[in-house]
Amino acid sequence: xxxVVLKDLVKTYGxxxxxxxxxxxxxxxxxxxxxxxxxxxxxxxxxxxxxxIPITSGDIVIGDRVVNDLDPKDRDxxxxxxxxxxxxxxxxxQNLAFPLQMRKLGKSEIDTKVREAARVLDITxxxxxxxxxxxxxxxxxxxxxxxxxxxxxxxxxDEPLSNLDAKLRVQxxxxxxxxxxxxxxxxxxxxxxxxxxxxxxxxxxxxxxxxLQQYDSPANVFxxxxxxxxxxxIGSPAMSLVPLEVASVDGAVALSSAxxxxxxxxxxxxxxxxxxxxxxxxxxxxxSTIRLHKQQVPGAVPARVYTVEPTGDITFVQAFxxxxxxxxSLPPTAExxxxxxxxxxxxxxxxxxxxxxxxxxxxxx
Amino acid sequence: MTSTAQSGAPRGARRIDGxxxxxxxxxxxxxxxxxxxxxxxxxxxxxSGFAAMQFPPQWWPSEPTLASYQKLLDPQNxxxxxxxxxxxNSLFVSTVTTILAVAxxxxxxxxFSRFRFPGRKFLFFAVLLRNMFxxxxxxxxxFILMRWLGLVNTHGSLILTYxxxxxxxxxxxxxxxxxxxxxxxEQAARIDxxxxxxxxxxxxxxxxxxxxxxxxIYSFIGAWNEYIYAATFLTxxxxxxxxVGIQRFFSENxxxxxxxxxxxxxxxxPVVVLFLLLQKYFVRALTEGAVKH
Numbered sequence: 001x002x003x004v005v006l007k008d009l010v011k012t013y014g015x016x017x018x019x020x021x022x023x024x025x026x027x028x029x030x031x032x033x034x035x036x037x038x039x040x041x042x043x044x045x046x047x048x049x050x051x052x053i054p055i056t057s058g059d060i061v062i063g064d065r066v067v068n069d070l071d072p073k074d075r076d077x078x079x080x081x082x083x084x085x086x087x088x089x090x091x092x093x094q095n096l097a098f099p100l101q102m103r104k105l106g107k108s109e110i111d112t113k114v115r116e117a118a119r120v121l122d123i124t125x126x127x128x129x130x131x132x133x134x135x136x137x138x139x140x141x142x143x144x145x146x147x148x149x150x151x152x153x154x155x156x157x158d159e160p161l162s163n164l165d166a167k168l169r170v171q172x173x174x175x176x177x178x179x180x181x182x183x184x185x186x187x188x189x190x191x192x193x194x195x196x197x198x199x200x201x202x203x204x205x206x207x208x209x210x211x212l213q214q215y216d217s218p219a220n221v222f223x224x225x226x227x228x229x230x231x232x233x234i235g236s237p238a239m240s241l242v243p244l245e246v247a248s249v250d251g252a253v254a255l256s257s258a259x260x261x262x263x264x265x266x267x268x269x270x271x272x273x274x275x276x277x278x279x280x281x282x283x284x285x286x287x288s289t290i291r292l293h294k295q296q297v298p299g300a301v302p303a304r305v306y307t308v309e310p311t312g313d314i315t316f317v318q319a320f321x322x323x324x325x326x327x328x329s330l331p332p333t334a335e336x337x338x339x340x341x342x343x344x345x346x347x348x349x350x351x352x353x354x355x356x357x358x359x360x361x362x363x364x365x
Numbered sequence: 366m367t368s369t370a371q372s373g374a375p376r377g378a379r380r381i382d383g384x385x386x387x388x389x390x391x392x393x394x395x396x397x398x399x400x401x402x403x404x405x406x407x408x409x410x411x412x413s414g415f416a417a418m419q420f421p422p423q424w425w426p427s428e429p430t431l432a433s434y435q436k437l438l439d440p441q442n443x444x445x446x447x448x449x450x451x452x453x454n455s456l457f458v459s460t461v462t463t464i465l466a467v468a469x470x471x472x473x474x475x476x477f478s479r480f481r482f483p484g485r486k487f488l489f490f491a492v493l494l495r496n497m498f499x500x501x502x503x504x505x506x507x508f509i510l511m512r513w514l515g516l517v518n519t520h521g522s523l524i525l526t527y528x529x530x531x532x533x534x535x536x537x538x539x540x541x542x543x544x545x546x547x548x549x550x551e552q553a554a555r556i557d558x559x560x561x562x563x564x565x566x567x568x569x570x571x572x573x574x575x576x577x578x579x580x581x582i583y584s585f586i587g588a589w590n591e592y593i594y595a596a597t598f599l600t601x602x603x604x605x606x607x608x609v610g611i612q613r614f615f616s617e618n619x620x621x622x623x624x625x626x627x628x629x630x631x632x633x634x635p636v637v638v639l640f641l642l643l644q645k646y647f648v649r650a651l652t653e654g655a656v657k658h
Contacts, residue, residue: 050552050556051555052552052555052556071555071560072552072555072556073555073557073558073559073560077556078557079553079556081549081553083547085550085552085553087550087553087554088550088572089571089572098554098557098567099558102554102557102558102559102563146553146557
C-alpha cells in the first residue's frame with residue numbers, strides 16, 4: 001500500500017475546467033471518498049489518478065513516484081468500475097487471472113492467487129461461470145476480486161455501488177468497509193451519494209465545479225462545513241439555509257428578516273457576523289437542532305408549515321421561514337398539520353453562519 | 366378460471382390462428398418465389414442437353430444424369446479445365462479481397478469508434494459517400510485509372526475495385542460493433558496491466574469476432590458475385606472469374622443449359638455453405654449496425 005498525493009491537479013477540456021487546482025493527500029491505508037454532484041469533477045479526478053486521461057498540469061505522486069506520464073498499467077493501481085467492466089467472454093477465473101497474466105506470473109502462482117482472492121470474497125463456487133450468469137452483487141464481488149488479486153498500491157473505485165438495488169447496496173457498503181479494514185488498503189472512492197461517503201470513508205473530499213471544496217473527516221465536514229455548498233450537500237435532509245440581514249436591535253447584534261422579525265445572536269455568533277463582507281448573512285441549521293413550538297416563545301421566530309412527512313420513527317416537517325424552506329425533524333408523536341402557524345427556536349451553539357456574498361462560513365476572528 | 370375467460374379464449378385463439386395461417390401462406394409463397402429458380406436450376410443441371418430444351422418442358426428429368434457435373438469437375442476435359450480455372454480465380458480474388466477488407470476495416474472502424482481526431486466526422490462521411498452512388502457510375506473512371514496503373518487484365522484491378530466498394534460498408538458495419546463494446550472494458554484492461562494495443566487484442570478483438578465474421582462474409586459475397594467490373598477489366602480467358610466465365614463460356618456458340626446450370630449451382634455452393642455456417646452472426650451484425658445508427 002502507498003500514499004497518494006495530488007498537487008495542484010488541473011484538467012481542462014478547451015476552456016472548461018473539469019478539475020481545477022485539486023490538492024490533497026491520501027495517507028497510506030486511508031479510505032478517501034470523492035463526493036459531489038454529477039459533473040463536479042470527482043470522476044475526472046479519479047481517472048487522472050488512474051492515468052486513463054492525461055493531466056493538463058500538476059502532479060500525481062503514488063508511493064514515492066511521480067506518475068504523471070506513466071501508463072495506467074505502470075501505476076500499480078487497481079480500479080473498480082461503476083458497471084464492473086468484467087470481460088464478458090472470460091469466466092470469473094479468467095477475469096481474475098487476467099491482471100496476473102498481464103504481469104507474466106506463472107500458471108501455478110496465478111491459480112493460487114485467484115483461488116485466494118475468490119476465497120476472501122466468497123466467490124469460489126462461481127469461478128467457472130461467465131459474468132452474464134452472475135447477479136449484480138456477484139458481479140460486484142468479482143470486480144472487487146479482480147482489483148484485489150494482484151495486491152496494488154491503491155484501489156480506485158468509481159461509484160461501485162450505484163448499479164445495485166438499495167438492499168444490496170447497504171450490504172456491499174459494509175463489505176467494502178470490511179475489505180478496507182482487513183486489507184488496510186489505500187482506497188479512493190468516488191460517489192455522488194453523500195451517505196456512502198459519510199458511512200465508509202476516513203476522509204471525504206467534497207467537490208463542486210471542478211474545485212475541491214473541503215477535505216476532512218466526515219464528522220468535521222458535517223460539523224464545520226466551509227461554505228454553503230458543502231453545508232447543503234452533506235447531510236440528509238439538507239441543512240436549511242435562510243438568507244437574512246445583520247441588524248442592531250436594542251443595542252445587540254441580531255439577524256432580521258424582511259418579514260419583520262429578528263433573531264438576537266449570542267456574543268460568539270455576533271463576533272462571527274462582524275467578519276461578514278456585507279450585511280447579508282445566511283443562517284444555517286440542521287433539522288435536528290431546530291425546535292418547533294406551536295405557541296410563541298421568547299427567541300423563537302414565526303414560520304408556516306408547508307409539508308409534514310412521517311417516516312415512522314421521525315416526522316420531517318418543512319416550513320417557510322423568511323421565504324426559505326426549513327427542514328425540522330420531530331418525534332412521530334408531534335401533531336402538526338400543513339399551514340399551521342409555528343415558531344422555530346434555533347440553538348445558538350449549533351447554528352451555522354455564512355457570508356451572504358462569498359457563501360463562505362463565517363468564523364470568529 | 367372463470368366461464369367468461371373460457372368462452373373468450375377460443376375466440377381469441379381462432380383470431381390468432383387466422384393471422385398465423387395468413388403468415389404461413391405468405392411465407393410459403395415467398396419460399397416458392399425464392400426457391401423455385403434454384404430448384405429449376407438444380408433440375409436442369411441433371412438433365413441431358415436434349416431434355417433441357419424440350420417443349421413442353423420436362424418438369425422432372427426422366428433420365429437424371431450427373432454428366433454435366435462430371436464434365437465440369439474433370440481436369441482432363443477442356444470444359445473442366447476452364448471451369449476449375451474460373452473457380453480458382455474467383456476464390457483467389459474473393460479471398461484476397463476479404464482478407465484485405467477485414468485487415469483494413471478492423472483498425473479503421475476501431476479508430477472511428479474510439480478516437481477523437483480532427484476531421485473524424487468528415488472522414489467517416491467521406492467513407493460512406495461512395496455508397497450514395499450506383500457502382501456502375503465508377504466503371505469508366507476506374508477503368509481509366511486501372512489502365513493508367515497498368516492493372517487491366519490483372520486480378521489486382523478487381524481486388525482494388527472490390528475493396529473500394531466493400532471497405533466503406535465493412536468499416537461502417539464494424540464501427541457499429543465497436544461502438545457496442547463498452548470503452549470501460551479497455552480501461553479496465555489497461556489498468557489490469559495491458560497496453561492499449563493489448564487491450565484491443567485480448568479484450569476487444571475476441572468480442573468483435575461476430576462483427577468480423579459478418580464483415581468477412583459480406584465482402585466475400587460481394588466479390589464472389591460481382592459481374593460488371595470483372596467483365597470490363599478482364600479480357601483474357603484464363604483470368605476470368607466465375608460470373609463472367611460461366612456466361613461467356615457456356616453461351617459462346619450454342620448454350621449448354623445443363624452445363625450452365627450445373628456451373629451456376631456449384632458457384633452458389635461456397636456462398637450457401639458460408640451462409641449456413643455463419644448466418645447467426647450475419648443477421649446479428651446487420652441488426653446491430655442498424656440499431657446503432
